[in-house]
Amino acid sequence: MPAPVNDNSSVFGRYFIWLAWIIAIILLIYLFQDLLEKQWNPNQQPEYRLTNAGQAEVVLQQNHYGHYVTQGTINGYPVTFLLDTGATSVSIPAHLAKQLELTKTGSYLVQTANGSVRVFQTHINELTIGNIILNDVNANINPGMQADEILLGMSALKKVEFTQSGKQLVLRQ
Structure with missing residues (x-):
């Protein structure tokens, strides 16, 4: 007989994965925004x-x-x-x-x-x-x-x- 699945750890794991994706997306937006700003204004410090x-x-x-x-x-x-x-x-x-x-x-x-x-x-x-x-x-x-x-x-x-x-x-x- 298989071991019982702990529903709480499964739910926590899903939330943790979603949180990791959200943080990764925010970081990518921040990095790309900086790149786009440098493309628009390469002379931010002329x-x-x-x-x-x-x-x-x-x-x-x-x-x-x-x-x-x-x-x-x-x-x-x-x-x-x-x-x-x-x-x-x-x-x-x-x-x-x-x-x-x-x-x-x-x-x-x-x-x-x-x-x-x-x-x-x-x-x-x-x-x-x-x-x-x-x-x-x-x-x-x-x-x-x-x-x-x-x-x-x-x-x-x-x-x-x-x-x-x-x-x-x-x-x-």
């Missing part, structure tokens, strides 16, 4: 240096999608920039402008890829990327933008020299 002439220089790597995304600051607050040479001005989503404590000074219409949008003029006292520091940058607050990235347009980029070689972009002050 490489920077001084040239022989003493100029501040930042080297950015192109992301998986062919864009240049990097970390920086606006008036001391950490932000994520998406470089956009087609944008006339630095464009900040309205929800981020509130967090950055930026003041609206007037409104005007702009043409975007999504059509005409009314934006609000604002001013950035200090914008940084690596060791590059830009002062007095004109920008706009765009209520139509839902992303968490700030478009780094020509109102900032015209203050630096930039060159692209392969999948690398060098910004020089």
Whole structure:
């Protein structure tokens, strides 16, 4: 006659296996999220240096999608920039402008890829990327933008020299 099966240990074993699978899935999500974030923004800590002439220089790597995304600051607050040479001005989503404590000074219409949008003029006292520091940058607050990235347009980029070689972009002050 076979030994009686202990139902409590069988149930405990099933719960333990389910718990192990759930923990494994959570760990995989965490690891893949980090990998996906690095693919979107390979410049989370941009490489920077001084040239022989003493100029501040930042080297950015192109992301998986062919864009240049990097970390920086606006008036001391950490932000994520998406470089956009087609944008006339630095464009900040309205929800981020509130967090950055930026003041609206007037409104005007702009043409975007999504059509005409009314934006609000604002001013950035200090914008940084690596060791590059830009002062007095004109920008706009765009209520139509839902992303968490700030478009780094020509109102900032015209203050630096930039060159692209392969999948690398060098910004020089």
